[in-house]
Amino acid sequence: MPSRRNREKSDAEHVGELYQRMYAVARRIPRGKVVTYGQLAELAGMPGAARLAGAAMRASTPETGIPWQRVVAKRSRTTAKIGILDPIGAAVQRSLLEAEGVRFTRSAGISLAEHGWLPLD
DNA sequence: CAGGTGACTCTTT
DNA sequence: GAAAGAGCCACCT
Numbered sequence: 001m002p003s004r005r006n007r008e009k010s011d012a013e014h015v016g017e018l019y020q021r022m023y024a025v026a027r028r029i030p031r032g033k034v035v036t037y038g039q040l041a042e043l044a045g046m047p048g049a050a051r052l053a054g055a056a057m058r059a060s061t062p063e064t065g066i067p068w069q070r071v072v073a074k075r076s077r078t079t080a081k082i083g084i085l086d087p088i089g090a091a092v093q094r095s096l097l098e099a100e101g102v103r104f105t106r107s108a109g110i111s112l113a114e115h116g117w118l119p120l121d
Numbered sequence: 122c123a124g125g126t127g128a129c130t131c132t133t134t
Numbered sequence: 135g136a137a138a139g140a141g142c143c144a145c146c147t
């Protein structure tokens with residue numbers, strides 16, 4: 001039997017438990033709201049692991065049903081932006097967000113005051 | 122075990 | 135505000 005040395009990243013059933021915790025939090029983000037990668041990591045109990053949050057969202061697949069588009073990059077104290085580098089993927093994320101009511105500023109920013117999610121909601 | 126990587130973020134120029 | 139540097143953390147080879 002082949003051992004699972006070659007983990008299929010696309011196999012959402014077998015991603016690490018840490019990623020699963022990220023996903024668990026992400027699933028609670030309401031429509032029209034967003035959280036930053038750092039915030040997601042913190043809420044998942046991994047403060048400082050913002051980059052991992054990014055990796056987790058990237059590793060998510062359509063089958064997992066995770067609202068990955070609601071996780072964005074913090075760019076200042078009051079605004080966030082799409083974190084995806086690939087222009088096409090970034091456009092997709094923006095479309096998904098706009099479809100659920102997220103408003104973008106002239107410079108493609110997202111007001112955290114308006115759309116930032118506080119788990120208290 | 123070691124070194125490279127990135128959908129991050131904060132501080133300093 | 136943009137650009138550059140430096141931490142950051144777990145994953146992948």
